[in-house]
Amino acid sequence: MPSLIIDGKEIAAEPGEKILWAALRSGIHIPHLCAMESADLPFGGCRLCLVEVEVGGRREMVTACSEPVREKMKVYAHTEKIERMRRTAFELIMSDHLIDCKNCPKRKDCELIRTASSLKMTLQPKNLRSLVRDLSIDDSHPLFAYDPRKCVKCGKCVLTCQGLGKSLLNFAYRGFEMVVTTFDHLPLASSGCESCLECVKVCPTGALYLKETGGRRDG
Ligand code: SF4
Ligand code: SF4
Ligand code: FES
Known part of the structure; x- marks a missing residue:
């Protein structure tokens, strides 16, 4: 070993x-x-x-x-250098994230909150302005919803859906425009989703959430 x-x-x-x-x-x-x-x-x-x-x-x-x-x-x-680079990486992630913990279904189990705490940072970036895009919530599925403004593009939902042989979720566009979406941007309810909910389980943020856990429907 x-x-x-x-x-x-x-x-x-x-x-x-x-x-x-x-x-x-x-x-x-x-x-x-x-x-x-x-x-x-x-x-x-x-x-x-x-x-x-x-x-x-x-x-x-x-x-x-x-x-x-x-x-x-x-x-x-x-090391100091590593901690500095991690803080910059986290600020970049958070500059494109809708911070609305009070209304977020993940507020009690959020990987971003844990990460901010381990880096001794606030969720709100101090050196970058907010670049959150005006994207709509997909509320079409009866069991879960997707709020792209809370997606940190970690790819876990995409890999999980692929790993199950379904590949219904994928990334579209590149760079800052990148989003997780379905084939042809179909609403989740029309995407062929079989409701296994594995993507919701692996999502580290409030981007994919069960409707029964709340979350705003103002998208
Ligand atoms: S995912 Fe939700 S709980 Fe976590 S930082 Fe974002 S808004 Fe707050
Ligand atoms: S798992 Fe959640 S945060 Fe990660 S890419 Fe998918 S929707 Fe975005
Ligand atoms: S790059 Fe290693 S955990 Fe994200």
């Missing part, structure tokens, strides 16, 4: 395991929003899991969710 050293602490890892999962299993917290242990290919979009690794006497920055463990590798997960 390979071992690695994170912030001076030696921990064990499974062969081929990514740094992130080895760290979390050993009780070392590394922020992460888009990683899914079950996914073959990490999405690598949020950049919150950045760490430094020592390679040939130099330090390189990698995402812990995509970098496999190597025997005796040295990882630095909480």
Whole structure:
């Protein structure tokens, strides 16, 4: 079983395991929003899991969710530089997120709130203005709804739907315009959705939510 050293602490890892999962299993917290242990290919979009690794006497920055463990590798997960970059990544994510916790169905179990707390930040970006787009809630499905203004483009719903062999959800457009949507932008109720609700379970924010848990219908 390979071992690695994170912030001076030696921990064990499974062969081929990514740094992130080895760290979390050993009780070392590394922020992460888009990683899914079950996914073959990490999405690598949020950049919150950045760490430094020592390679040939130099330090390189990698995402812990995509970098496999190597025997005796040295990882630095909480340097000043890393913390600064994570804070910038989180501000970018939050600049395109509708912060409305009071009315949000995820307010008691929100990954963004946990991440802000672990980074010792507020949800509201301090250095970036809000770029939340004027997008409408899809309220068409009887059981769940989708509020794209709360989507952080983590890709978990897309990967989960694909993993179940359905692929009804996908990303459309690129860059700032990117959204999660259905084929041909059909309403969820007409998309062929089989109501397994697995996408709702993996969504880390209030973007996909069960209607019975509340949430505004003002989109
Ligand atoms: S997802 Fe909901 S609870 Fe979480 S930060 Fe956004 S508005 Fe607040
Ligand atoms: S809807 Fe939720 S799970 Fe899907 S990409 Fe957006 S935040 Fe991630
Ligand atoms: S958790 Fe690694 S890039 Fe998002």
